Amino acid sequence: MEPNFDYLITGGGCAGLSMALQLKQAFGDEIRILVVDRVQKDQNDRSWAFWSREDLPLGLSKIVEKSWQHLEFKADGWDKAVPIAPYTYYFIRGIDYYRYMNEQLALCKNVFFLQAEVGAVAEDGAGPYAVVDGKRYYARWVFDSRPKVDIQHLQQAGSYFMWQHFRGWRVRTEVPCFTPECPTLMDFSRNQDGHPTFFYVLPYSATEALVEYTVFSTTLLPLQAYEDQLTDYLAALPGSPAYTIEEKEYGKIPMTNANLADNRWPHVRSIGTAGNAAKPTTGYAFLNIHRQVATMVEALAKDNWIPEVKKATGRLAWYDDLLLHILSHQPAQGAAIFTALFKNQPFDRILRFLQEDTHLGEEFLIFKSLPISYFLAAAFRHPYKKQGALAWPAPLSTLP
Numbered sequence: 001m002e003p004n005f006d007y008l009i010t011g012g013g014c015a016g017l018s019m020a021l022q023l024k025q026a027f028g029d030e031i032r033i034l035v036v037d038r039v040q041k042d043q044n045d046r047s048w049a050f051w052s053r054e055d056l057p058l059g060l061s062k063i064v065e066k067s068w069q070h071l072e073f074k075a076d077g078w079d080k081a082v083p084i085a086p087y088t089y090y091f092i093r094g095i096d097y098y099r100y101m102n103e104q105l106a107l108c109k110n111v112f113f114l115q116a117e118v119g120a121v122a123e124d125g126a127g128p129y130a131v132v133d134g135k136r137y138y139a140r141w142v143f144d145s146r147p148k149v150d151i152q153h154l155q156q157a158g159s160y161f162m163w164q165h166f167r168g169w170r171v172r173t174e175v176p177c178f179t180p181e182c183p184t185l186m187d188f189s190r191n192q193d194g195h196p197t198f199f200y201v202l203p204y205s206a207t208e209a210l211v212e213y214t215v216f217s218t219t220l221l222p223l224q225a226y227e228d229q230l231t232d233y234l235a236a237l238p239g240s241p242a243y244t245i246e247e248k249e250y251g252k253i254p255m256t257n258a259n260l261a262d263n264r265w266p267h268v269r270s271i272g273t274a275g276n277a278a279k280p281t282t283g284y285a286f287l288n289i290h291r292q293v294a295t296m297v298e299a300l301a302k303d304n305w306i307p308e309v310k311k312a313t314g315r316l317a318w319y320d321d322l323l324l325h326i327l328s329h330q331p332a333q334g335a336a337i338f339t340a341l342f343k344n345q346p347f348d349r350i351l352r353f354l355q356e357d358t359h360l361g362e363e364f365l366i367f368k369s370l371p372i373s374y375f376l377a378a379a380f381r382h383p384y385k386k387q388g389a390l391a392w393p394a395p396l397s398t399l400p
Contacts, residue, residue: 003126003127003138003139003140004032004034004137004138004139005032005033005034005112005137005138005139005140006027006031006032006033006139006140006141007019007020007023007031007032007033007034007139007140007141007142007143008033008034008036008128008129008130008137008138008139008141008142008143009033009034009035009036009142009143009145010036010037010118010121010130010142010143010144010145010146011035011036011037011144011145011146011272012035012036012037012041012098012113013037013041013098013145013272014048014097014272014285014286014289015143015145015271015272015273015274015275015277015289015292015293016035016037016143016145016271016272017035017097017098017101017102017105018058018101018289018290018293019143019145019271019293019296019297020033020035020101020105020111021058021101021104021105021108022058022293022294022297023297023300024105024108024111026297026298026300026301027301029108029109029110030110031110032110032112033110033111033112034112034113034114034137034139035111035112035113035114036113036114036115036116036118036130036132036137037113037114037115038115038116038117038118039115040115041094041095041098041102042095042098043094043095044093044094044095044247044249045094045095045249046094046249046251047091047092047093047094047168047210047249048091048092048094048097048286049089049090049091049092049183049202050089050090050284050286050287051084051087051088051089051090051351051355052087052088052090052287053086053087053088056090057287057290057294058101058104058290059100059104060092060097060100062100063092063093063096063097063099063100064090064091064092065091065092065093065096065204066090066091066202066204067088067089067090067091068084068088068089068181068182068183069083069084069085069088069089069181070082070083070084070181070182070183071084071089071182071183071184071185071347072179072182072183072184072185073184073185073186073187073338073339073342074184074186074187074188074189075187075188075189075335075338075339075342075343076188076189077189078339078343079189080342080343081179081182082346082347083347084347084348084351085348086348087348087351089183091202091210092286094249114132116132116133117132117133118130118131118132118146119131119132119134121142121144121262121265121268122264122265122268123142123265123266123267123268126138127139127140127267128140128141128142128265128266128267128268129142130142130144140267141267141268141269141300141306142265142267142268142269143268143269143270143271143296144262144268144269144270144271144274145270145271145272145273145274145275146274147254147260147272147273147274148260148262148274149161149254149256149260159256159257159258160255160256160257160258160321160324160325160327160328161218161254161255161256161258162216162217162218162255162256162324162327162328163215163216163217163218163219163220163252163253163254163255164214164215164216164252164253164254164255164282164283165214165215165217165220165221165250165251165252165253166200166212166213166214166215166226166250166251166252167212167213167223167226167227167230167248167249167250168200168210168211168212168213168248168249168250168251169210169211169212169230169234169245169247169248170208170209170210170211170245170246170247170248170249171208171209171210171211171234171243171244171245171246172207172208172243172244172246173207173208173237173241173242173243174207174241174242174243175207175239175241176206176207177206177207177237177238177239177241178201178203178205178206178207178208178209179203179206180203180204180205180206181203182203183200183201183202183203184199184200184201185200186198186199186200186338186342187199187200187201188335188338188339190229190232190233192332192334192335194331194332195215195216195217195327195331195332195334196215196216196327196331196334196335196338197213197214197215197216197229198214198335198338199211199212199213199214199229199233200212200214208246211230211233211234212249213226213229213230213233216255216327216331216334217331218328220252223250226250253273253278253283253285254273254278255278255280255281255283255324255327256280256324257280257311257317257320257321257324258311259276259309259310259311260273260274260275260276261274261275261276261308261309261310261311262274263308263309263310269296269306269308269309270309271289271292271293271296271309272285272289272292273285273289275292275309276309276310276311276312277289277292279320279354279356280317280320280324281319281320281323281324281327282354284354284355315360315363315384316356318382318384319363321378321382322375322378322379322382323337323378325378325381325382326374326375326378330374333371333374336371337370337371337374340369340370340371341366341369341370343369344369344370345365345366345369349362349365349366350366353366
């Protein structure tokens, strides 16, 4: 039986669209690709902000809405705003990403989109398939970007799990009250309520910004709880300015040391957040997703095979384990740990550390500046075991 398509992608978001475009760039117009999503991506349902010192992949610099050369961190009674060279901090709106990627794919032949509900993804004697509105669609490979999180199963298996969940408002104030040249990466100055909570401010101008309330916890909040916090935060700005809400967004990102990827089927691969692309302790995923996809496409082109998607290993993954242990057992210490990190370390080193681009000597200096007793207790529970490094993510410079 001939497959319906060469590649079938579930989910038309960041991971799915990146995979479709990079497959086309690698293999040309002859391959047939189907992208299935239950919703049409015509709303600004999310945004991505990230730092990089490399050129952005896939020509994405064309859709950067705003970029900055400074970042700020705030805690109770203390704040720090510094330049972040050689990095630049970028902001891309979800709707701009969807439009751009779809415009690029529209220039390619044999790319098909279907708005429908995806059920099971599996493989039988005829090959891998996805059940779409009750019908099986076969392909040579299936890429599944739908996150599947069974919290109870993960916790029973001994893994740590919590959500990074947030509500954001894009607001416009009647008088200037933002510093347009400097985003606030984390503002821990408000009441912590027993677990890490912070505000995140991306200023587009002196009167316009994206303001997010973010929480690290195992349970999600009622929507009104986020909105109340945002209301209070904006009311506390100098002069209590009047404002209008122009857009709203909501998100939740899994923070876990478990392997979220589904490796049961030989020719089905999980991608994006579903494929462990989000860093467990920060939720940063945008560039990781593009690196992951590039590595998979390169493997296909070279060997006609993609290795199973595994969880990252090595000392950097161990650091994530330690912090997840602390945030799970002593969540009230989260703000103190992040404050010590930003208070005692240069921003460029912090950004490289969060991007997993530091050497052992720098990591020693970082941990030396943190409340070490918490990490020693966590290390006692989770001694380091050296494991083989994964082949991905690839260096950003290898992306097309």
